[in-house]
Amino acid sequence: MSCRWVTCALITVLLALGCGGGSELPGPAVVTFPISALGAEGRVLVRQLARFMKENPGIKVVQRVTPDGADQKHQLYVQWLNAGASDPDILQLDVIWTPEFAAAGWILPLNQFQPDTAAFFPSTIAANRWQDSLYALPWFADVGMLYWRTDLMKQPPATFDELVQQAQRVRQKGGPRYGFVWQGARYEGLITTFLEYLGAYGGRILEGGRVVVNSEAGLRALTEMRDEIYRHGVVPTTALTWHEEETRFAFQNGEAAFMRNWPYAFPLMEDSAESRVAGKFAVAPMPAGPGGTHTAAIGGAQLAINRRTEYPEAAWAVIDYLTQPEQMRERAEVVGQFPTRTALYDDPELASGLAIPPATVRRIIEYSVPRPVTPIYTQLSEILQINLHRALTRQAEPAAALARAQAEMQRVLNRAGLGTGEPVARR
Amino acid sequence: MERQEARAAWALVLPAALTILLVALFPLVWTVWESLHLHDLRMPWLGKPFVGLDNYVEALGDPRFWAALGHTAFFAVTSVGLELLIGLWLALALNRAFRGRGLVRAAVLVPWAIPTVVSALLWRFMFEGQTGIVNSVLVGLGVLKEPLVWFIHPAGAWVPVILADVWKTTPFVALLLLAGLQNIDASLYEAARIDGASAWRQFRHVTLPLLKPAILVALIFRTLDAFRVFDLIYALTGGGPGTSTEPIALYTFNALLQNLQFGYGSALSVIVFLITFSLAILYIKLLGAELTGGKR
Numbered sequence: 052m053s054c055r056w057v058t059c060a061l062i063t064v065l066l067a068l069g070c071g072g073g074s075e076l077p078g079p080a081v082v083t084f085p086i087s088a089l090g091a092e093g094r095v096l097v098r099q100l101a102r103f104m105k106e107n108p109g110i111k112v113v114q115r116v117t118p119d120g121a122d123q124k125h126q127l128y129v130q131w132l133n134a135g136a137s138d139p140d141i142l143q144l145d146v147i148w149t150p151e152f153a154a155a156g157w158i159l160p161l162n163q164f165q166p167d168t169a170a171f172f173p174s175t176i177a178a179n180r181w182q183d184s185l186y187a188l189p190w191f192a193d194v195g196m197l198y199w200r201t202d203l204m205k206q207p208p209a210t211f212d213e214l215v216q217q218a219q220r221v222r223q224k225g226g227p228r229y230g231f232v233w234q235g236a237r238y239e240g241l242i243t244t245f246l247e248y249l250g251a252y253g254g255r256i257l258e259g260g261r262v263v264v265n266s267e268a269g270l271r272a273l274t275e276m277r278d279e280i281y282r283h284g285v286v287p288t289t290a291l292t293w294h295e296e297e298t299r300f301a302f303q304n305g306e307a308a309f310m311r312n313w314p315y316a317f318p319l320m321e322d323s324a325e326s327r328v329a330g331k332f333a334v335a336p337m338p339a340g341p342g343g344t345h346t347a348a349i350g351g352a353q354l355a356i357n358r359r360t361e362y363p364e365a366a367w368a369v370i371d372y373l374t375q376p377e378q379m380r381e382r383a384e385v386v387g388q389f390p391t392r393t394a395l396y397d398d399p400e401l402a403s404g405l406a407i408p409p410a411t412v413r414r415i416i417e418y419s420v421p422r423p424v425t426p427i428y429t430q431l432s433e434i435l436q437i438n439l440h441r442a443l444t445r446q447a448e449p450a451a452a453l454a455r456a457q458a459e460m461q462r463v464l465n466r467a468g469l470g471t472g473e474p475v476a477r478r
Numbered sequence: 479m480e481r482q483e484a485r486a487a488w489a490l491v492l493p494a495a496l497t498i499l500l501v502a503l504f505p506l507v508w509t510v511w512e513s514l515h516l517h518d519l520r521m522p523w524l525g526k527p528f529v530g531l532d533n534y535v536e537a538l539g540d541p542r543f544w545a546a547l548g549h550t551a552f553f554a555v556t557s558v559g560l561e562l563l564i565g566l567w568l569a570l571a572l573n574r575a576f577r578g579r580g581l582v583r584a585a586v587l588v589p590w591a592i593p594t595v596v597s598a599l600l601w602r603f604m605f606e607g608q609t610g611i612v613n614s615v616l617v618g619l620g621v622l623k624e625p626l627v628w629f630i631h632p633a634g635a636w637v638p639v640i641l642a643d644v645w646k647t648t649p650f651v652a653l654l655l656l657a658g659l660q661n662i663d664a665s666l667y668e669a670a671r672i673d674g675a676s677a678w679r680q681f682r683h684v685t686l687p688l689l690k691p692a693i694l695v696a697l698i699f700r701t702l703d704a705f706r707v708f709d710l711i712y713a714l715t716g717g718g719p720g721t722s723t724e725p726i727a728l729y730t731f732n733a734l735l736q737n738l739q740f741g742y743g744s745a746l747s748v749i750v751f752l753i754t755f756s757l758a759i760l761y762i763k764l765l766g767a768e769l770t771g772g773k774r
Binding site: 122126129151156236237238287288289291292426427429430433437438441444446447467468 | 518523606737
């Protein structure tokens with residue numbers, strides 16, 4: 052391997068020497084694309100990029116391997132971009148990073164390329180806007196969904212009250228020992244769970260520059276989460292240490308009647324070698340409460356362009372290609388990732404490719420809302436995580452926890468010059 | 479002649495001094511400089527203005543900072559206290575002559591040899607969930623009526639944290655103390671026995687006073703380590719539930735590397751440095767006095 056590298060390097064040097072004035076010839080535009088796709092996802096991408104390069108001989112796409120963990124990837128990106136590096140040219144962003152990178156001036160506004168934003172789900176576009184410009188294009192969408200057991204009940208619950216009743220009834224009949232499992236550990240996943248409860252009661256976290264989480268709806272949502280644990284005994288206390296995978300293991304071992312999770316869990320749990328619930332579950336939107344509607348937190352991957360890139364046009368060509376319906380359909384078929392283009396859900400071919408009926412997926416995506424779109428999202432999220440977790444582990448009352456979260460988040464926003472809320476004094 | 483020697487001495491010391499300057503002093507000065515600025519990588523539009531001691535004022539006014547400091551002190555006192563007691567007992571046992579002593583001495587070191595993150599995960603699995611081994615045993619023995627979810631209790635979460643640290647570092651303390659024990663002249667015990675001293679009196683009046691330097695060394699290493707505890711808690715509880723097991727190093731890490739608040743995080747680092755530095759000075763004074771027989 053290393054021998055081959057040395058040979059390659061030598062040839063490159065010799066060519067460079069031999070060519071001499073060759074730099075006048077326009078060589079291919081080389082764009083680098085850091086990617087952490089594993090397994091089938093990685094193979095689809097390699098295939099699509101190969102097709103792209105065949106159709107566009109003037110552009111060469113170089114893949115670069117990056118860490119899989121979101122936090123590590125974020126740190127790496129920040130190091131590169133903060134240092135003003137011109138590559139990588141294309142960035143795969145988590146949905147909550149777009150405003151941060153846009154406000155820092157690290158990524159290019161995409162309006163100049165006139166992307167067809169109307170073709171995408173509005174919530175996926177909203178999450179990628181900052182100050183009236185679009186900074187990234189949604190590649191695929193992740194949404195929070197309610198997994199329910201089709202062998203234990205006929206209908207998924209439409210409200211949290213129904214969910215609690217069904218879970219209790221199922222358990223009385225000797226069903227699974229857990230009613231409902233969700234991601235309750237103190238991390239980003241807790242915010243997405245909370246966001247779905249919050250939306251169910253009609254609340255929001257942030258409105259412009261004002262933190263509004265400490266509202267009637269916020270209080271009802273957090274109280275409902277807490278009651279499901281301690282009053283109704285539907286959510287196990289262990290779930291307060293759980294991430295996505297722990298909830299999936301509980302559900303696929305047949306230990307839970309309901310689960311909140313992302314789409315990735317679906318194909319994995321359909322594998323009967325691994326899962327005891329293969330063929331016995333379906334997905335629905337998360338329940339609604341009074342005053343609100345079904346809500347799905349939105350995640351997924353976005354594609355953006357490094358502001359310092361030498362080849363903005365070439366980078367855009369790659370992004371444009373990867374987000375075409377054809378490529379999205381292929382990803383949906385092979386990896387099960389949800390396309391972000393609305394029209395694809397009317398395409399009969401998608402139905403045969405996706406494990407979940409496209410109509411259900413579409414309905415859930417239409418209920419989706421982005422997490423607060425602000426450059427300092429991670430900081431706000433940390434404050435909220437801590438206070439939610441304190442309330443859920445009964446170290447604080449919901450009302451006090453929300454009041455404290457709101458005051459601290461507003462203070463951070465104001466300090467960043469992004470706040471329009473009342474400056475709230477520290478307790 | 480003498481001046482020439484002095485110059486040669488300086489020349490010989492210079493590379494070492496420069497290296498220390500470069501690797502120790504420079505980052506320190508840089509951190510202090512950063513800590514006097516508002517420097518937030520997430521908010522480049524704020525620039526990097528000089529803000530004097532604002533970051534320190536903010537830290538000292540932050541309840542989370544004081545809580546983290548309290549957690550760190552609690553962790554240091556509890557874990558180091560237990561480690562010293564158990565370590566001393568282990569060292570005394572290992573100091574006796576018995577068959578297979580060499581093997582036992584080596585075996586004792588196994589927990590110390592395991593990387594902290596690995597042992598943290600080990601303890602996490604033992605305490606986790608309703609079916610972890612700890613819950614099974616305690617429920618089986620009738621100590622608990624029903625499984626306890628340790629990691630969601632502000633007090634309960636400390637149990638695996640302290641146990642994991644004691645389990646891991648007691649061997650280190652025991653080894654240091656064992657070395658101290660072996661330095662004690664056996665004839666002192668002989669003389670004590672001839673004078674009719676009981677085992678307890680021998681321990682109290684011969685072993686303990688002569689072991690004091692070794693105890694102090696163990697104490698220095700362990701408290702300083704405990705004060706900077708990070709990896710163990712990061713992997714075991716992540717500082718939760720809420721922030722009830724968050725030590726100061728984890729809070730600093732979050733500010734610096736998670737939230738990219740370089741100014742504020744640097745101020746926290748400087749505060750941690752000042753605390754550990756004064757602890758070190760204090761210990762060195764004590765130890766120095768001890769080694770020179772109390773005369774300075």
